[in-house]
Amino acid sequence: SLTTIPIPAADLVAAKTGALLFTFYHYDSPTTITYKINGNTHVAAWPFPDTQGFTARTISLPVPLTDLVMGVNQIQIFGEKGIVVSNVSISLQGAGGIVAPKL
Numbered sequence: 706s707l708t709t710i711p712i713p714a715a716d717l718v719a720a721k722t723g724a725l726l727f728t729f730y731h732y733d734s735p736t737t738i739t740y741k742i743n744g745n746t747h748v749a750a751w752p753f754p755d756t757q758g759f760t761a762r763t764i765s766l767p768v769p770l771t772d773l774v775m776g777v778n779q780i781q782i783f784g785e786k787g788i789v790v791s792n793v794s795i796s797l798q799g800a801g802g803i804v805a806p807k808l
Contacts, residue, residue, distance in 0.1 A: 706781050709795050714775040721799035723768035727782060728792040730761045735784025738764070742772040742795075743779050768795065 725740055734756040738749045749766050773795065782790050 706779065707793060709778040709780065711776045712773060712778060712795070712797070716797050716800040717770065717773060717775060719800045720770055720797035722797075723770050723773060724796045724798065725766045725768050725780065725782075726764070726792070726794050726796055727790055728761060728763045729782075730759075730789040730791075731784070731786065732758050733786045734758065734760075735786040735788060738766070738782065738784050738788070740766060740783075741779075741781040742768055743774055745769075745772040763792075765796070770797075773797075 734751060736751050740747050
């Protein structure tokens with residue numbers, strides 16, 4: 706279990722979608738990855754084409770904006786087989802606005 710840095714209300718309002726980003730390491734690959742955001746449970750099937758063990762991987766999983774709250778958010782990540790998790794963050798796509806390219 707871990708917590709995020711506080712999310713400002715304006716960022717939640719501006720966001721179009723959310724994602725949970727993290728790196729993990731596994732010995733035996735799990736068939737699913739379960740993640741909880743503020744008590745809301747989501748399960749993702751193993752998304753990689755191989756199941757090679759002793760491998761570090763990076764993943765982005767969808768987070769409904771309705772799961773997020775202004776301020777600190779609670780996150781839990783686990784598999785039915787052990788995984789070691791690091792570099793966890795919540796990404797709010799669109800919250801920073803859109804910058805027009807310079808031509």
